[in-house]
Amino acid sequence: MTTLSFDSSLDPILSRRAEIQKIASSSVKRRRVYSRIGIAVCLLCLIVACIPLLAIIGYTVAKGLPAWNSAFFTKNMLPEGIPGGGLYNAIIGTVIIDAIAIAVTVPFGVLGGLFLAESDGPVAGAVRFAADVLTGVPSITIGIFGYIIWVKNFGYSGYAGALAIGIIMVPVIMRAAETALRGVPINLYEAGLALGARKATVARKVTLPVALPGLITGVLLAVARGAGETAPLIFTIFGNQFLQTNPSKPMEALPIAIYSYSSQPYNDLIEIAWGGALLLMAVILVLNVGARLASARLRRERR
Amino acid sequence: MSDRVYKILLGVVGGIFVLILVGFVVAMATQGVPAFSKLGFSFLWSSNWDPTHNHFGILPFMVGTIETTAIAVILTVPIGLGTALALAYLAPRRLRAPLGTAVELLAAVPSVVYGLWGLLVVAPFFRSQIEPGLSSVFGWTGLFGGANEGVGLLLAGVILFIMVLPTMVAISRDVLAAVPHDQVEGAMALGATRWQLLRKVVVPGARVGILGAFTLATGRALGETVAVALVIGNSTHLATSLKANAATIPSLIVSTFGEATGTELNVLFTAALVLLVVGIGVNVLARVFVRSVKRSGAESVAVA
């Protein structure tokens, strides 16, 4: 027995194997505990991350729903202290401003996406870079840009707001359009060209229709992004207690109404702010979910 | 439309777009520079903000921006990383996708809603529960002096943390999940526990992308405006306590812009210019990080 064991310790491999296995089995309990603790901490982080989501959605629904009465949707904002006001002017303002922004940015963004998808040179690189930078720049600076180039010359107006929101939306649409268009099978594109069609015709008749779900995803995400922005509007549309449907005049918008009402010391105004927050959040979440569904459908079809 | 015209049209659209960015920077610069000719450079590090007497020191706001961002990032990095690991590797498989979507949707909630919720729901809770608790436990550090107001630096930092968390989580989760599966199996086959393979192989393998996520989250926190303006208390003085009211550069701009004229307006433009430059810098950096992850990923596939 003793001599045989001595034998094994003479072989450096066997003795090292024994030493390593001894360390491994004596440390395995500790390692397993560490692993469990680490995993538990990560799962705890996940729970911590989900709490604000539940809290913010829960509170907004609970506080906002009671504010949704007919006055909320049909009456304009009223000065503090006078009950019975609503957010009609703000809702209409947001719809008009966002509609203008969409009308301008969707064609512009899709053309820009076509440009990016069809070219790979330094110009395309610069455009892509500009788009990426613009997506990440603090939105307040875009508001100030709108102030400098529009408000300083033509005064506060819905157009200035649409300009600022548009600058926020364009890069989102462009990059999404590029991705969607690049996903179109190249043989479709080449088949169109081989038939003698012009590039513009191929784009209009072949690539754009095929890429449509991706384009819709991009537009929905862009609108969701733009509609929720507050800071750019503060510097461009100014706010307006009254209904204003002429976009060349100062207008009201939902985010601004929520912002200005939230710090008012009047409970009825705060209730309206919650109602506005619920409306804004619901619209934006619906747009986001819609965008996800569109892209999920796209992925299924491509498969 | 002939091919030529079509090409020109697309080129013009691309060109206009680049021009917008260039015009953006130029416009901000021309409006931001006059403050220097009127005030010199000292307003950048003066802490005296008193527009009625023509003092425009913006140091308190730069410090406030850094402090709130720091609080947000200190909370976001560990919690975001833990959440991302859970979503990429640890949570029950069936829950990963829906929970991931839920966290991503948090990023879509408009910032004004965060501000409203922070001011009306979280601030009272901070005033009655969190701040007294922190003062009694950590009062000796001197970080928690002054009255319990709810609003202030700490609340702004915490709300920012909640706002930038989805950015951190979504990008980190993607880069963590992109670590090649054969690396994970390699570690497993050597006798690594799940935690060891995550800490020693997966997280290091994704570190550049995580750095990108961290940078983007920082950029978002630096530039956030209305939510911060609603919960920070908007004081023009340097904060002496985490509970104290303060202001950041964006919150200063949004809360004083309406009444500002003359030199004060110039100073606000300069502050916005600083924000723009920092914002562009942070974004370029983040994209370099995230892009290099994608490229090195492609390379490792090509090599194998």
Added chain:
Amino acid sequence: MTTPSDITQTIGLTTQEVFVAQEPGTTKVMGLEDVTVTFRGRPAVRGVSFDAYEKEVTALIGPSGSGKTTLLRALNRMHDTERTAAVTGKIMLGDTNVNDRSTDPTLLRSRVGMVFQRPNPFPTMSIYENAVAGLRFNGVRKKSLLDEAAESALVAAALWDSVRERLKVSASTLSGGEQQRLCIARALAVEPEVLLMDEPTSALDPIATKRIEELIGELKDRVTIIIVTHNMQQAMRVSDRCAFLLMADDRSGELIEYAPTSKLFSEPDDPRTLDYVNGRFG
């Protein structure tokens, strides 16, 4: 201090085993009895029984779909992370049933190492850190032991001479063949009793492949090797015994024949083996 008798106890060797561990082909290291691997209840490979012996190389051969890799991955519990996978049957490593729930998979994997189809060194670690990664995972902190094991493993993997001057350099600077040898060294450093190799040369060029094959011949004195290969010549060159698997009519793999390599290739008992071996050569 570790006394010699401690060592024999820890590694689970009886004195008899130590004594007879001199001649190749006499000591059974790993024994499979009726091993079946199922995915979602459908068997991918079923009813496999054979033994692997010390100081020998056992090759698993067969066409694709015959379940070679699936079977190999059962031997160090790599199917654990795949929820739909289930392994039944007995896989004995010494006195340990690999497939028993009470067997800790991390400890098991320190006794049964694995080398994969594609070289997968950890790109964020240096060459040295790669070599000692398994030791660190298993709780080894002693610098002298780490150094000693790393050097021994890198020497054994025929890598030491070319990397001894650049141990701190990232492992991704190595060539594909060197990376695979580093992965072998990484597995060897833990001093496993069994080394599983899953088509270790399939991603390598012919010269790198030749070096790995030579290496396998040198390593078998140190560790029992079970190798999956789709390459008949390679199986002939490197293995002492061969297990031939084939996909049955129900699309699950089964063991057709297990024999010494020379017999399996020259005069197999089963006509299907003969067909396969000849088909591949002819």
